[in-house]
Structure formats: structure tokens, C-alpha cells
Amino acid sequence: MSSIRLRLAAAVLPFTLVLSACGGDGKDGSSAEATAPATASAPAQSAELAGVKVEGAGTEKASLVLPSSPFTTSGPGYRVVEEGTGKQIGGEDEVSAHYLLVNGKNGKQVDARLGKEAVGLSMADKSLQSAIQSAMVGQKVGSRLLVAIPAREAVGDQGNSQLGIAPADTLVYYFEVTDVKTPLTQATGTPVPPKPGLPTIEMGKTPQEPAKITIPKGATPPTKTVVQPLIEGKGPKVAAGQTVRVTYTGATWREPSKPFDYSGKSPEGHVEFAVGKGELIKGWDEGIPGHAVGSRLLVIVPPADGYGKQGREPDIKGDDTLVFVLDILDAR
Structure with missing residues (x-):
């Protein structure tokens, strides 16, 4: 399956929130990848977190004071520090949150997004640590939570030497x-x-099915990228640098009835990526920003704005023009 990415992009989530994180250093200086166990247990309200104090809540200088050093828990767990009063979080929702991560071994801060900066967390993202997802679903906007996770469930048996x-x-x-x-x-x-x-x-009968693309008889492909809205959404306009969620179908002008890729193949039924950062083919990287969430776009990409003369064999030849239809579902 060909990818619309030019190369592997950085993870959407900070890797301290991702289930499979970078482990110990490899021989060549690169990081080895450590995968957490697939059977990580779901957290429950934890009395073990009762002694953890939050200082400076709601500010850029928020910090945690642990009741002991080292501080450990018997398993994943969470504690509601303050209940929110806003909208309840569902299993498919996108959450914006400030967060702070400390290592219970010594209480040192590992990572943080505090103050004006927030991180976006998809409750449907399978790469998000399951303990975080389980603790958040059912909470409300305004909630303040503590979540404890045995490090092995987050960084695997190799640990993470870079983060200590x-x-x-x-x-x-x-x-x-x-x-x-x-x-x-x-x-x-x-x-x-x-x-x-x-x-x-x-369009397919469901968002998971590929769309049917038909080229008019006798039509010739354009020499420049065409971005034609089919539906104009009413959401905010996508800005370069944002992470977008889309569903899409891609085919070549040469063989429009044979999609070389479509988002319904993914376990989530959609894909997410950053736009305007050089991580996508040019036709997407420059064509998506400026269009509103909720829009459906027909995007026709000549080779120069796609994969160039090298193509992406076996599906895409060097002289193929690409035809996409994509729905912009979210941007953050």
C-alpha cells in the first residue's frame, strides 16, 4: 500500500504519551524501539495516589510533590483531583489538555505541556497509553487528574535511557x-x-469504503495541482503546522477504478498527519491548508507535486497523475 507521506513523520503525540516509546540506545547511536505489553491492565481509582500533592495547579509552574522517594504503585491507577463541569469525554473524542509527567523514582520532571500550550489527545488513537485513555473517558472538561503507570507498560522492558x-x-x-x-x-x-x-x-456507502473515481472520457490530466472543493465545511480553516484527521481515497488518472490507497484500510478508518511541514507530497502539503474542517476536496496531483519521476512502484509510475478525494474531519 503506497503512502501519501514522503517519509516517516514525527509522532503526532509527544512520545512520552505514546504506548510504544523509544528505548535504550542502539549500537549505531539510534534509539531502539521498545513496545509495551499488549495486555496492559486498565486503571482504577487509586488510593495509592492520595498522597500525591499538586502545587500551582492551572499555571505554568504546576508541580507534583510525591509522598515518598522512590514512589511506586502496584499497577496503573488514577485519581480525580478536581471534577470538571463541562462536556463529558467520549471514546472517540479529541481532548485538549495540559500535562506534567514525573518519574516516581526521584520526582524529577520528565515532560510537560503547561500554561498556554496544550496537547491534543485522541481517545480513539491506539498509540495513546491505554491507562491514560481509560482514566480520561467519562471525565469532563475542567477535570484535573493524576494517572500512575508502571513504566514497563509505557516504555517496555528496555526502559528509556534518554529519559532516565x-x-x-x-x-x-x-x-x-x-x-x-x-x-x-x-x-x-x-x-x-x-x-x-x-x-x-x-463516495462509498460508509466512510471506510473507498470512493469510486471516474475520469471523463477524453479528458487529459492537468499539469498543475488542482484542489476543487466538493463540500465546503463550516469548521475552522486548517493552518500550516496543524495536525489534521482525514479520510481519503487515492487512485491514478491512468487507472481510476483501482485505488492504490484509502484510509478505510487503517484500523481507525482515518489517518492523521501534520500539514505544511514537508512531511507529505506537495499536492497535499500545500493543498489542504486554507480549507475548513468539514470540507470534501478533490485533489489532482501531477507527478511534480506527487512522487516525481521515480513514482512509487508498483502502483504509481513516474508519469502518473494522482487523483484523491478527501474529507477533512478535524484539525488541531
């Missing part, structure tokens, strides 16, 4: 939930009649 985390350590997170929203599952907004001569699109 050993498998036997306990990681303690503090979260302040600032916002939550439910992403779209398909484009919604005002239909836009496409210009004559462009490919026509018939």
Missing part, C-alpha cells in the same frame, strides 16, 4: 482537561458544483 526511565519505575502524570470535541466521521457543509471536465466522485 527504568522498567521498574512508576510514571506519574498530571492532566488538566481544557477542551473536548467529537470529530466528524465524514464531510458536512455546503455542496459545491465542480468545474466541468474534472473527475467525478461517488
